[in-house]
Amino acid sequence: MKRAVLRGEAVLVLGVLAAAPLSAETGSGETREPAIAAPAIPGNAVSAPALPAAAASFDLARQSAEAAPLAQTAAQSTANLSAQQDAGPSAAQGPSGQPAFAMPRIVFDETWASVGIGVGFVPSYSGSDDYQAFPLPLIAGRLGGIGISPNGPGFVLDLFSQAPSLGPRKTNLSAGPAFRVRADRVQQIGDDVVETLPDLNLAFELGGNVGVSFPGVFNPRDTLSLGTQVRWDVAGAHEGMVVEPQIGYRRAFGTGIAFQAQVGLQFVDDNFADYYFSVTPAQSAASGLPQFEANGGLNSLGGVSILNFDLDGNILNGGLSIYTVLGYSRLVGDASDTPFTDLRGDPNQFLGGVGLGYTF
Numbered sequence: 420m421k422r423a424v425l426r427g428e429a430v431l432v433l434g435v436l437a438a439a440p441l442s443a444e445t446g447s448g449e450t451r452e453p454a455i456a457a458p459a460i461p462g463n464a465v466s467a468p469a470l471p472a473a474a475a476s477f478d479l480a481r482q483s484a485e486a487a488p489l490a491q492t493a494a495q496s497t498a499n500l501s502a503q504q505d506a507g508p509s510a511a512q513g514p515s516g517q518p519a520f521a522m523p524r525i526v527f528d529e530t531w532a533s534v535g536i537g538v539g540f541v542p543s544y545s546g547s548d549d550y551q552a553f554p555l556p557l558i559a560g561r562l563g564g565i566g567i568s569p570n571g572p573g574f575v576l577d578l579f580s581q582a583p584s585l586g587p588r589k590t591n592l593s594a595g596p597a598f599r600v601r602a603d604r605v606q607q608i609g610d611d612v613v614e615t616l617p618d619l620n621l622a623f624e625l626g627g628n629v630g631v632s633f634p635g636v637f638n639p640r641d642t643l644s645l646g647t648q649v650r651w652d653v654a655g656a657h658e659g660m661v662v663e664p665q666i667g668y669r670r671a672f673g674t675g676i677a678f679q680a681q682v683g684l685q686f687v688d689d690n691f692a693d694y695y696f697s698v699t700p701a702q703s704a705a706s707g708l709p710q711f712e713a714n715g716g717l718n719s720l721g722g723v724s725i726l727n728f729d730l731d732g733n734i735l736n737g738g739l740s741i742y743t744v745l746g747y748s749r750l751v752g753d754a755s756d757t758p759f760t761d762l763r764g765d766p767n768q769f770l771g772g773v774g775l776g777y778t779f
Contacts, residue, residue, distance in 0.1 A: 526737030532560035537774015546760030549609025573599030588634040597628040626650030641670040659691030675732035682722035688715040696757035713753035721748025737778035746770040
């Protein structure tokens with residue numbers, strides 16, 4: 420790497436990683452599982468498809484780190500309370516007159532939110548080998564029956580989100596609009612040669628996300644998710660289309676640790692590839708880079724892993740948590756062959772981050 424570059428302005432990011440709640444169930448028997456959110460990566464960072472979040476894989480309103488032990492505890496507590504009340508006040512109270520037990524508190528209901536802040540490092544543009552630091556603000560949750568989860572610097576809405584309640588876990592579907600801001604080579608470019616070229620424009624990508632998740636695939640406490648996101652630039656920047664199929668996996672360890680990983684592909688059309696990876700004759704004359712004409716196709720493949728530690732050991736009751744993010748992607752095709760990557764950067768793209776979140 421040539422050097423690490425500190426990004427001066429705040430990066431537009433809707434969320435990084437929520438406090439990772441274990442799953443809870445809907446009254447209809449369909450799983451609706453709050454938990455880890457995806458890392459919010461700046462649009463000028465790694466372009467791996469695994470980084471933008473598919474709702475089925477990273478939706479905070481439907482994570483699948485299994486909550487069966489706590490759900491059983493809650494159900495048993497309810498039964499014990501009824502029996503103790505029938506037996507009279509003395510049976511339902513401890514020696515000091517206080518309740519003999521407390522019902523487990525679950526913060527994930529009709530309305531909840533996760534907020535936080537962290538710091539991460541990503542390439543200064545897609546294909547760069549210069550890395551920059553950026554802030555990782557966190558905003559995610561559920562409002563008015565709609566799940567909200569991060570999607571790079573953007574968001575995904577789940578129109579089928581439901582408040583959690585106790586019940587068996589079942590396969591569930593997710594669908595809703597998806598939005599992302601792409602700030603690739605807009606400013607703060609870490610390479611001296613690439614920086615001689617005019618800055619690109621912000622792209623505002625709008626589209627949709629669909630997904631399905633399957634609980635208990637390899638372990639009673641895990642969930643496997645499949646999803647696809649399709650977005651189009653509506654701001655007149657690259658004016659292209661992005662398609663990102665993804666596979667996600669989630670697993671809880673005890674009641675205080677949640678792990679999540681996602682892998683995926685990113686496909687782009689000719690407009691996208693030409694805007695970000697072509698070198699025009701004018702650009703060649705200004706920078707000394709050879710001319711290059713980029714075409715669409717498979718743009719990158721990669722993955723990201725997220726580990727969340729609840730500070731009081733109980734994810735379901737909200738509160739403070741520490742999250743870590745590690746990711747890797749490999750640019751392929753013309754995204755790898757372009758002089759921006761081949762001569763001035765590296766097709767291997769890495770990211771990392773750590774932050775502190777609070778869920779309420």
